[in-house]
Amino acid sequence: MMRGLLSSGICGAALALVSAAAAAEELPLRKPGLWEMKIVKVGSQLPELTTQQCTDQTVDKDMVNTVSPIAKQICSRQNLQKTAAGYINDSVCTVAGATITSHSEISGDFDSAYTVTTQAHTDKGPETLRDTTTRIEAKWLGDCKAGQKPGDIVMPGGGFRLNVKDAEKLKNLLPPKTN
Numbered sequence: 001m002m003r004g005l006l007s008s009g010i011c012g013a014a015l016a017l018v019s020a021a022a023a024a025e026e027l028p029l030r031k032p033g034l035w036e037m038k039i040v041k042v043g044s045q046l047p048e049l050t051t052q053q054c055t056d057q058t059v060d061k062d063m064v065n066t067v068s069p070i071a072k073q074i075c076s077r078q079n080l081q082k083t084a085a086g087y088i089n090d091s092v093c094t095v096a097g098a099t100i101t102s103h104s105e106i107s108g109d110f111d112s113a114y115t116v117t118t119q120a121h122t123d124k125g126p127e128t129l130r131d132t133t134t135r136i137e138a139k140w141l142g143d144c145k146a147g148q149k150p151g152d153i154v155m156p157g158g159g160f161r162l163n164v165k166d167a168e169k170l171k172n173l174l175p176p177k178t179n
Helices: 002-021 057-074 164-173
Strands: 033-042 049-055 075-082 086-095 098-108 113-122 131-142 152-154 161-163
Touching (some): 057 086, 057 164, 161 164
Antiparallel strands (some): 075 086, 086 098, 098 113, 113 131, 152 161
8 A cells, every 4th residue: 555655646746747847947946955745635535645855956957857858758738837926837748548637836935845736637547536636745844864865755754765866767668759
C-alpha cells in the first residue's frame, strides 16, 4: 500500500510540475535550500504525502530544462498566465494513453511558501479517479541538511532518497512521439 501511495504522490507531483513547466521560464525560481512539499489529494481517502527537497537555482533551472521537453512531447496544450494572485495554467496532456485536462492555480511566493492547486480530468481509468483535485503546499524550511545535495528528494520516513538530476534518464523511457 505504501508503494502505491508513494507512486500516486510522485505521479501527482510530476503531473503538476509537467503542467506548469511549459512556460516555466516565466515562473520564478525557488529560494535555495530545503523545501517541504506536502501533496494532498482533496476529497480522497489517501493520506497526505510529505517530501523534502534540497534545491538551488541550478537544480530548479535543470528541472525546467528536463521537464519542459517532456511536457512539450506529451502536452498538446499548455497556457501559463500571470494573475494578480500568482499564476494559472491550463493544459491537456496524454500520459500512458490517457488524456488529462488540468487547471492549476499557483499562489504565494517562491521565497517562503507557495501552493499549487490542480483540478484534473482524465478520460480513462476508474470512474472514481477521473476527476481529481490535488494540492501541493510548499514551504521553505531553511538550509539543506548535512549530507544533502541540491536535487535530493527525501520521501516520508527518510529511508528513500532520489535526486531529480536522475530525471534526465527518464526521458528515454517515453515512447516516441507520433504525428
